[in-house]
Amino acid sequence: MTILIDPPRFEAHGRRWSHLVSDSDLEELHAFARGCGIPPRGFEGDHYDVPEERYAAVVAAGARPTDGRELLRALVASGLRMQKRRGDRGVARVRDVRLADGVVVDVDLIVSDREADAARVFAALVFVHDASNDLAVVHSVWRDEWGAPGGGREEGETVRENAVREVHEETGLVLEGEALRPLGYERFRGVEGSGPWACGRDLLQLYGAGVTGRRPPLTTTHDDSSDRRWVTPAELERLCGHTFWWPLAAAVLSPRGG
CATH class of the missing domain: 3.40.1170 (MutS, DNA mismatch repair protein, domain I)
Known part of the structure; x- marks a missing residue:
């Protein structure tokens, strides 16, 4: 070495x-x-x-x-080189992440204030903050963990439409697509099993957005999340600090990038 x-x-x-x-x-x-x-x-x-x-x-x-x-x-x-655009900042490469469906992936976590290549994006997440900088989180039934609202992109959607729809379905909050701010992205590479990355859709886009007022009510129209709440940044770390994506969250939220 x-x-x-x-x-x-x-x-x-x-x-x-x-x-x-x-x-x-x-x-x-x-x-x-x-x-x-x-x-x-x-x-x-x-x-x-x-x-x-x-x-x-x-x-x-x-x-x-x-x-x-x-x-x-x-x-x-x-094998350690992380491909990224000039100006983007690599945070970490997390190896052998086992997803909820058993698929194993390596994930690159990258900070960027530019949107990822839309043709490669299969999902979007949004860190939504209120006027006091508290954050909306949801508990995913599929992943059995807390995280930012978001999910898979549907056929014909733009990435921003994907993000806005998922936030509304999981929290009831209504966001404007143009108000979303790119914070970074996750790049997936399959190790065991298959996923959208096998077809060239290997990126998850991360946005930030704000809502007016303090802790507006959160509701849901779908059953893919079992709970939702507002948390402080410290509470978010306690809930999510063990997840593979936490280094990216910490990088964009401290100081808060959303």
Whole structure:
């Protein structure tokens, strides 16, 4: 296992940056970054961004200097590379997630203020907040867990129509499609079993939206959720902090991205 770093040549935010990667193990990479005092916010899904002024110290701590091409080859060969658009931020790759139907997937969690490719989106979720920044959550019968309202996209729907319909069905709240704000997306890759990702629909779109007033009543017109309530951000973490998608929720809600 080797930690690699390329020269600080990438310019952003008025500084130059290096990329720090592992050739085999993200846990090794996280441990090394912690040891160097690199903050978690520097993680981009498959690498850490390291400012130019810390390059020498990171090399002294044991990272092997290399050029950008070799670093990229090592990252691709490791299987750790996370494909994403420029400007999107990778949060985590969660491996071997077993879904409620027994299908096993790897999931990339990505923060983005741009909508995902609609042709690839099979479902949408919405973090809905009220005037006091409390959040609407529903308990899914199928998944037997709490989460943001949302669900699968129906034939002929736009992604925003999908999101608006699901929120209304599960909470009774009426949202305007144009008011939805993209927060990020989840990318699924099948490991065991089949799903829409086998047909190229591998993305779940995450939005944020607000409603007026404090904790308006929540109702439902469908039986796919067994309960619904308003919760504080701290209560949301207690309910959902164990889920595979929580790192993405934490990234967009703290500070609140919805």
